[in-house]
Amino acid sequence: MIVVPMKDREGQTLGVLQLINAMDKTTTVTVFPKSVEDLVMSLASQAAVAIRNAKLIVDIKRLFEALIRYSVSAIDARSPHTAGHSRRVAAYSGAIALAINKQTTGPFADVFFTPGQMEELSYAAWLHDIGKIGVPERILDKKNRLSDEAMEVIVNRFELIKALKLNRIHQARHVGNISSPEGGKDGPDDSMSEETNKVEQEIEADLSFIQRVNRSNFLSDEDLATLEVIASKTYENLSGNMTPCISEKEFKHLSVRKGNLTAKEYERIQTHVEVTHNIVRNIPFTKTLKNVPFFSATHHELLDGTGYPGGLKGDEIPLQSRILSVVDVFDALTAADRPYRRAISPEKGGEILKAEAEAGRLDKNIVNLFLDKELYKI
Numbered sequence: 001m002i003v004v005p006m007k008d009r010e011g012q013t014l015g016v017l018q019l020i021n022a023m024d025k026t027t028t029v030t031v032f033p034k035s036v037e038d039l040v041m042s043l044a045s046q047a048a049v050a051i052r053n054a055k056l057i058v059d060i061k062r063l064f065e066a067l068i069r070y071s072v073s074a075i076d077a078r079s080p081h082t083a084g085h086s087r088r089v090a091a092y093s094g095a096i097a098l099a100i101n102k103q104t105t106g107p108f109a110d111v112f113f114t115p116g117q118m119e120e121l122s123y124a125a126w127l128h129d130i131g132k133i134g135v136p137e138r139i140l141d142k143k144n145r146l147s148d149e150a151m152e153v154i155v156n157r158f159e160l161i162k163a164l165k166l167n168r169i170h171q172a173r174h175v176g177n178i179s180s181p182e183g184g185k186d187g188p189d190d191s192m193s194e195e196t197n198k199v200e201q202e203i204e205a206d207l208s209f210i211q212r213v214n215r216s217n218f219l220s221d222e223d224l225a226t227l228e229v230i231a232s233k234t235y236e237n238l239s240g241n242m243t244p245c246i247s248e249k250e251f252k253h254l255s256v257r258k259g260n261l262t263a264k265e266y267e268r269i270q271t272h273v274e275v276t277h278n279i280v281r282n283i284p285f286t287k288t289l290k291n292v293p294f295f296s297a298t299h300h301e302l303l304d305g306t307g308y309p310g311g312l313k314g315d316e317i318p319l320q321s322r323i324l325s326v327v328d329v330f331d332a333l334t335a336a337d338r339p340y341r342r343a344i345s346p347e348k349g350g351e352i353l354k355a356e357a358e359a360g361r362l363d364k365n366i367v368n369l370f371l372d373k374e375l376y377k378i
């Protein structure tokens with residue numbers, strides 16, 4: 001028997017190489033000749049190096065995965081709107097791919113994700129929104145149409161408008177009283193208080209309407225008409241210039257019909273996909289993971305060509321990207337950690353997915369598998 005330690009370059013013993021029962025030409029068990037010892041020693045050392053290299057590859061991979069997970073989670077956590085999103089998208093996508101692998105009948109009977117393809121999908125899912133690092137928090141985190149600071153400016157301005165208008169009424173009356181002393185020397189002037197009340201009420205009503213619209217997620221035709229009337233109102237500022245009560249920029253933010261993002265802010269959010277692509281394509285992935293940049297950068301493409309950024313259609317969108325689009329929409333609807341909007345139930349989220357699939361935007365087979373197997377309950 002020969003027992004040789006398997007030592008790596010640093011002299012660390014990783015195991016032992018044991019050779020037993022040496023045989024001679026007649027297959028009779030004998031002792032190992034002295035000359036074999038050197039050969040076995042060299043074999044043991046090469047085996048140790050190979051084991052060490054394999055372990056290093058595993059360690060580097062784990063480190064890389066952890067780096068991705070922690071950096072992506074940190075980016076997601078910039079806003080309560082996105083916290084935990086990529087982790088859930090990765091978990092849902094993995095569950096769908098595993099379920100597809102188990103299908104022996106139906107549309108996915110011939111589809112099988114190899115371990116390498118599973119890994120590729122997982123990286124694409126984790127990285128799909130990494131480009132949101134380029135979207136300012138004030139947009140990502142937007143809870144109302146106007147920021148709190150911008151709303152405070154309006155409140156203060158309306159206070160000023162009220163004070164200025166009331167002051168002007170008093171001044172006008174004072175001048176009137178001097179030129180016509182009889183005109184109101186007995187007790188309170190009813191017509192004046194009526195006028196000041198009217199001005200006060202109008203300004204307060206306008207302000208509370210703006211405050212309501214600011215928090216609202218939808219603007220009706222009627223509300224838009226009211227907002228336009230307010231936007232057309234002016235006041236004489238301290239320098240004597242006529243100034244609009246709300247600025248053009250404020251009107252643009254307040255007049256959004258659905259949601260609370262202006263078209264410009266929405267476009268800014270959409271740019272995250274290009275940023276994702278730029279970041280991910282610069283990661284030197286191995287050959288088996290070469291599609292990660294493409295999958296992650298096509299998660300907002302829709303089957304009918306109305307998605308972005310490429311407006312890809314049908315078969316131009318690979319299965320992996322379709323999986324990402326389905327779970328991305330689902331998580332955006334149902335995520336429980338969004339403080340400003342109540343999350344909808346998985347059932348309601350499922351109905352929306354079905355409607356999107358029916359409308360030809362999401363892959364019907366993926367949606368059905370995801371909902372039928374309740375893969376969101378992971």
Ligand SMILES: [Fe+2]
Pocket residue numbers: 128129272299300
């Ligand atoms: Fe996205």
Ligand SMILES: [Fe+2]
Pocket residue numbers: 085089128129328
């Ligand atoms: Fe996403």
